[in-house]
Amino acid sequence: MIWHTLKVGAQLIKDALFWIYHSGSQALFWLDSWDGHPPILSSFPHLQPLSEVFSAAGWDTVEHYKVAQHDGLVLRFHWKHPFEWPPGGSEGDRRELSQLLASRACNSLRGTDVLAWDGSNLSGKYSVVAGYKQIGRQLFGDIEVPWWKHVWHKLSWPKCNFFMWLVAQNRCLTWDNLCKRGFQGPSMCVLCQGCEESVSHIFFQCSYAREIWHFWWGVWNTTCWHVSSLVEFWERWGRAPVSTSFLQAAWAIGPSFIIWNLWLERNRRIFQDLQLMAPHLWRKILHSLGETIVAKCDMTMRVDPRDVDCCNRLHLPPPQRQLMRNRCRHPTPKVNREGRWSPPPLGVLKINSDGSSRGNPGHAGIGGVGRDSSGDVQFIFSEYKGLHT
Ligand SMILES: [Zn+2]
Incomplete structure (x- = not known):
């Protein structure tokens, strides 16, 4: 049961991850989501035989499909031309893949690919909200109750x-x-x-x-x-x-x-x-x-x-x-400088206390706070005193 749940969870997470590819040396060309698109084989399952031909030739990652070319001083990358591909597969499949690649920009970046979260958000940053939404979408679809x-x-x-x-x-x-x-x-x-x-x-x-x-x-x-x-x-x-x-x-x-x-x-x-x-x-x-x-x-x-x-x-x-x-009954007390609380001298505790009753007589209580010379609270107390005036 636990393994089953973990397996489901692993699949959910896998489905929500995608590569921000740079050199393309990590992202699997056919099986991974990269460039913000779903994995090629999940969108074009009929290209499976062609993918096997390429895999047999060792063409696994996106890097294999890129080629570098000097453009003046700048090194640019573009997708390899079909005649540079490993031979094999049907003509139709090769043409379809060629068109597919033409529709995707080829990153001319070098460096390590970065695994990122949530295909719907290209910043790739994980957030609890994005994670919750992504998993919810996978499990229940885009259902949001209006109420x-x-x-x-x-x-x-x-x-x-x-x-x-x-x-x-x-x-x-x-x-x-x-x-x-x-x-x-x-x-x-x-x-x-x-x-x-x-x-x-x-x-x-x-x-x-x-x-x-x-x-x-x-x-x-x-x-x-x-x-x-x-x-x-x-x-x-x-x-x-x-x-x-x-x-x-x-x-x-x-x-x-x-x-x-x-x-x-x-x-x-x-x-x-x-x-x-x-x-x-x-x-x-x-x-x-x-x-x-x-x-x-x-x-x-x-x-x-x-x-x-x-x-x-x-x-x-x-x-x-x-x-x-409120204004008539309890005029706001004006706070003057002299009336402000000030800390006691060093070594002395200052205790401020008060008491009140709800009604006269009524349930009454007292409370207070003791503070030292730096104004830090050293103790507080409160007590119910029974019925008092
Ligand atoms: Zn009834």
Whole structure:
């Protein structure tokens, strides 16, 4: 098994290598890829008999087919004329090879040939991206799923992204998929208790799921539409109907939060015997979505006045208002030169500490840092102090 895999891997790598030929003393004329073209024998397999004639005469590498000629002081190389070739082979094959060579430039370079990576990139430099693409192309062809960018959106949570990837491929463990694996058990959807549970049902067609999607489309003030699979969903997905950038981010990652939370709700009902009604689940979704947007997006951006309603429906405070409020309550402290931290004298440690409580009284904690005369941190500490004022 291991050998088999290694053999496959070796072939993949071999297929992705090509020679940047100089003298041509390393690159095999018939079998290797050189000059950015696939190996001659793989493109012109009918020239096999001719290749055998040349090999028998010892003409293996590209170098054998080149000839040097002085052009004034410059040494130039060109392809040898067919009458300089070893005799043998059919006339037709010889003519075809001659035409083939005429179509390829003959490098007049001397020096060692260089083995390079990835025939599609003539710089020959290996990069992980080029390697991955090349191997992927060889194994699966040029298939790129159009929805990968939606599924792997960088602002969403990795677990939501991963789960969406499973849903897109109908691979998450709903009852129908468990049954395919020989699992015996109830197969009813716990969200609506009216249908068989499947990926398509639980995330898109279930009355409970539709209620959640209805809330979602309401946020954007657009017509509600329903689909039966995630792939179909992304096919119909369009541009955000808003122009404010953090709202566009919410538009892009919202579906992943909905799908992930529908799954959590399904599991809550099965494993904890608890349930949230759709409006409650929707509030939970809005909460996580809002927190993520506030944490990851630039909220100081100006909001398009047309988007303010949408902002409110997402429970996101419009930034200008938020900024103004912050300015009133917490004026930015002016840092003056005297107020700046300065290191203590040699041999003395300076400790800066502070404490705070969440509420009055509330959960309180303290923390601090001790630094030496060169400003290097020597220790840090923090402690929970219980309920304090
Ligand atoms: Zn259902």
